[in-house]
Amino acid sequence: MTESLAKVPFFDLTSDALTAAVRGWNWPAFRADQLLDWVYRKLVFDPAQMSNLSPADRQLVGERLVFLSASRTREQVSNDGTMKLLLSWPDGRSAETVMIPDGYRRTACVSSQVGCAVGCRFCASGLNGLKGNLAPGQIVEQIAFLNRRMQPSGRRISNIVFMGMGEPLANYANVVAAVRILHDPRCFDMGARRITVSTVGVPARIRSLAQEALPVNLALSLHAPNEALRRELIPWAEHFPLDEILDAVRFYFQTTGREITLEYILLAGVNDRPEHARELAPLCHALRANVNLIRYNKVPSLPYRRPRDRDVLQFQAILRQKGVNAHVRKSRGRDIDAACGQLRRRESEALAQPSVAGQRRDGSAGVCPFFREKA
Numbered sequence: 001m002t003e004s005l006a007k008v009p010f011f012d013l014t015s016d017a018l019t020a021a022v023r024g025w026n027w028p029a030f031r032a033d034q035l036l037d038w039v040y041r042k043l044v045f046d047p048a049q050m051s052n053l054s055p056a057d058r059q060l061v062g063e064r065l066v067f068l069s070a071s072r073t074r075e076q077v078s079n080d081g082t083m084k085l086l087l088s089w090p091d092g093r094s095a096e097t098v099m100i101p102d103g104y105r106r107t108a109c110v111s112s113q114v115g116c117a118v119g120c121r122f123c124a125s126g127l128n129g130l131k132g133n134l135a136p137g138q139i140v141e142q143i144a145f146l147n148r149r150m151q152p153s154g155r156r157i158s159n160i161v162f163m164g165m166g167e168p169l170a171n172y173a174n175v176v177a178a179v180r181i182l183h184d185p186r187c188f189d190m191g192a193r194r195i196t197v198s199t200v201g202v203p204a205r206i207r208s209l210a211q212e213a214l215p216v217n218l219a220l221s222l223h224a225p226n227e228a229l230r231r232e233l234i235p236w237a238e239h240f241p242l243d244e245i246l247d248a249v250r251f252y253f254q255t256t257g258r259e260i261t262l263e264y265i266l267l268a269g270v271n272d273r274p275e276h277a278r279e280l281a282p283l284c285h286a287l288r289a290n291v292n293l294i295r296y297n298k299v300p301s302l303p304y305r306r307p308r309d310r311d312v313l314q315f316q317a318i319l320r321q322k323g324v325n326a327h328v329r330k331s332r333g334r335d336i337d338a339a340c341g342q343l344r345r346r347e348s349e350a351l352a353q354p355s356v357a358g359q360r361r362d363g364s365a366g367v368c369p370f371f372r373e374k375a
Contacts, residue, residue: 007066010039011137011144012177015186025060036186039067043148070141075149085145089138093131095165097142099150099157106150107159110142112175113166118200118236120223122267124299125165133171139178143188160190163198163219167236169205179214192216198263200234201245210255218252219261219292220245224271225279233271246287253288260289266312267296268305277318290325297331 013021019032034052038044045067047058073094074086081101088094095111116123117130147156160182162168168175175197182190196217197209206218224230231237249260262284266272284291293316296306312328319326 007064009069009135009137010035010065010067011140011181012135013137014181015184021064025064027057031057033186035061035065039144040187040189043144043151045144045148068141068144070138070145072145083146083149085142085149087142087145095134095138095142097146097164099146105158106146106155107161108143108146108157109161109164110139111164111166112139112162112168112171112178116166117170118167118234120200120221120234120236122233122265122296122299122302122304124302127301130166133174134166136174136177136181139174140181140188143182157190159194159196161196161198161219163196167200167202168197169199169202169209172202172205172208176209176212176214179216183214193258196261200236201240201242201248203240203244203248206245206248206252210252215256215258217258217261218249218256219263220249220289221263221265223263223265225276225283229271229276233267246283249287249289260287262287262289262291263294264291265294265296266307266315268307268311270304272307272311272315274314274318277315278322281319281322281324284319284324285322290327291319293326293328295328295331 008021010018015032015036018035019029022031022035023029031053034050038050044050047053047061047065047067050058050061053061070087070089072085073088076084083099085097086094087097093114095114097111098109100107100109111134113133114131115129116125143157143160150156162175179192179195179197182188182195183192192215195214196219198219198221199206200221209216209218221234222230223233227237227242230242252258253260264271264280280291293312295312296304298304298306316326316328
């Protein structure tokens with residue numbers, strides 16, 4: 001094993017784990033607090049710049065720890081301020097992370113996997129299948145990259161949603177470990193209620209998450225009011241019956257007291273009809289849930305269309321008439337490849353078949369499907 005491979009990823013470590021590590025170097029425990037301050041408060045990731053450490057100590061930190069293991073392969077910034085980064089790791093894997101500005105909030109949409117195995121018919125993330133899980137540090141590192149990118153503006157990430165590439169509950173242990181680091185008061189100090197985990201529904205993992213003593217928000221990607229249509233749109237759904245998912249979601253609410261969000265992507269002519277809204281309403285009443293209605297974001301090569309505004313508003317009106325707390329979320333980043341998986345896919349295609357400089361082969365405008373979450 002080479003020296004670089006032997007280094008411990010800093011962002012894999014909780015504050016207690018870092019303290020244990022520096023004690024193992026025969027350092028006093030307060031050195032861990034110094035490192036945490038440099039990285040999480042000052043956003044300094046180069047040991048050579050950690051001026052309250054001696055030159056010998058800086059060298060030792062550089063030999064023992066690696067801070068940013070990824071490189072920023074691509075960046076896109078929308079006219080509305082939405083920013084998307086494509087991060088690549090030395091093993092050749094890459095994943096996307098997005099920053100969505102909304103008033104005082106800066107929400108990070110993070111990826112938990114490289115690609116996705118769920119295979120939602122309308123999503124770009126799973127078109128090339130699942131390539132692997134991200135480690136806790138690789139998830140946390142996405143926030144570090146975004147914070148450093150925003151540093152000149154004085155802004156930092158205020159909210160986090162696991163709504164990027166991958167199914168978070170299929171990478172359960174690493175996602176929970178990452179959430180603990182994000183929530184750790186000595187690390188990112190992100191309130192659990194400012195973190196949302198979005199899932200297509202893995203009942204056993206939902207129940208486990210409810211008992212982690214991390215009252216994060218839970219969002220269920222529903223996208224259909226009945227089992228048959230849901231299985232048509234989400235092939236993975238055949239493994240987890242909707243009734244079992246809803247029972248697990250109810251358990252999550254009962255255990256954590258956190259209201260559930262139902263995410264419903266509206267696909268023109270597929271699941272956006274008035275009859276779908278009327279069928280969805282009683283399902284919502286069976287849960288303590290609010291509904292996010294999301295206009296579909298067009299993905300090149302897929303047959304689905306963005307719904308008409310009047311159909312979206314009619315869908316919302318029917319739900320509200322039936323007492324459902326339903327909101328239409330505004331699209332962000334429509335002038336860039338901000339839909340989940342698009343930038344990574346386009347970059348892979350470009351590497352395989354370089355396009356004419358400045359020309360987009362797909363001819364489409366990217367759309368960001370990630371929206372402002374409640375605190």
